Amino acid sequence: EDQVTQSPEALRLQEGESSSLNCSYTVSGLRGLFWYRQDPGKGPEFLFTLYSAGEEKEKERLKATLTKKESFLHITAPKPEDSATYLCARSVNTGFQKLVFGTGTRLLVSP
Amino acid sequence: DSGVTQTPKHLITATGQRVTLRCSPRSGDLSVYWYQQSLDQGLQFLIQYYNGEERAKGNILERFSAQQFPDLHSELNLSSLELGDSALYFCASSASGGMNEKLFFGSGTQLSVL
Numbered sequence: 064e065d066q067v068t069q070s071p072e073a074l075r076l077q078e079g080e081s082s083s084l085n086c087s088y089t090v091s092g093l094r095g096l097f098w099y100r101q102d103p104g105k106g107p108e109f110l111f112t113l114y115s116a117g118e119e120k121e122k123e124r125l126k127a128t129l130t131k132k133e134s135f136l137h138i139t140a141p142k143p144e145d146s147a148t149y150l151c152a153r154s155v156n157t158g159f160q161k162l163v164f165g166t167g168t169r170l171l172v173s174p
Numbered sequence: 175d176s177g178v179t180q181t182p183k184h185l186i187t188a189t190g191q192r193v194t195l196r197c198s199p200r201s202g203d204l205s206v207y208w209y210q211q212s213l214d215q216g217l218q219f220l221i222q223y224y225n226g227e228e229r230a231k232g233n234i235l236e237r238f239s240a241q242q243f244p245d246l247h248s249e250l251n252l253s254s255l256e257l258g259d260s261a262l263y264f265c266a267s268s269a270s271g272g273m274n275e276k277l278f279f280g281s282g283t284q285l286s287v288l
Binding site: 094095097104105106107108109112114150152154161162163164165166167 | 176178215216217218219222230232264266273274276277278279280281282
């Protein structure tokens with residue numbers, strides 16, 4: 064069964080305190096690994112897509128990396144505006160865009 | 175703003191009732207997706223349409239149905255509602271629905287079944 068597991072469920076950081084979020088997935092048929100950000104009362108917003116082990120992508124204070132079994136979202140020197148739920152999703156091998164989402168990590172960055 | 179419009183934002187109804195959720199995709203996008211988000215299960219894929227035709231089905235109940243119209247807007251119909259159907263329903267769109275296209279999500283419809 065296609066599964067995506069995210070940890071931790073919740074994370075509280077002080078402003079400037081760097082950390083990483085984890086996303087592990089079942090290995091077979093991975094076609095893409097996605098990271099989305101979701102703010103309260105809003106829909107998920109696309110951040111990154113990773114396709115192969117060793118790939119890295121960066122955007123401002125965020126960097127996403129991918130290994131054969133998991134992906135990490137590294138947050139460097141976070142600011143309060145980075146507070147959100149971060150969702151990981153995998154694209155399954157079905158020929159169309161079906162995403163299997165994890166339940167997310169709720170990040171709170173305090174000033 | 176993602177460019178995807180969902181109405182209504184909130185819907186409160188009773189068990190056994192039927193409701194319709196509406197979605198307008200981003201300009202130029204041909205594919206529309208429906209997802210359900212509940213606290214215990216996260217985002218679950220329901221169904222996908224491409225240019226008016228159903229392309230893929232996920233965990234969609236038989237009491238639920240959807241369609242995409244010639245102007246590309248989509249509607250999700252939920253009938254014989256149960257308490258457990260209370261959730262956030264998101265619509266998303268993408269250019270052609272192909273593998274690994276990024277999805278643009280609307281702000282969702284919060285459905286409360288009392």
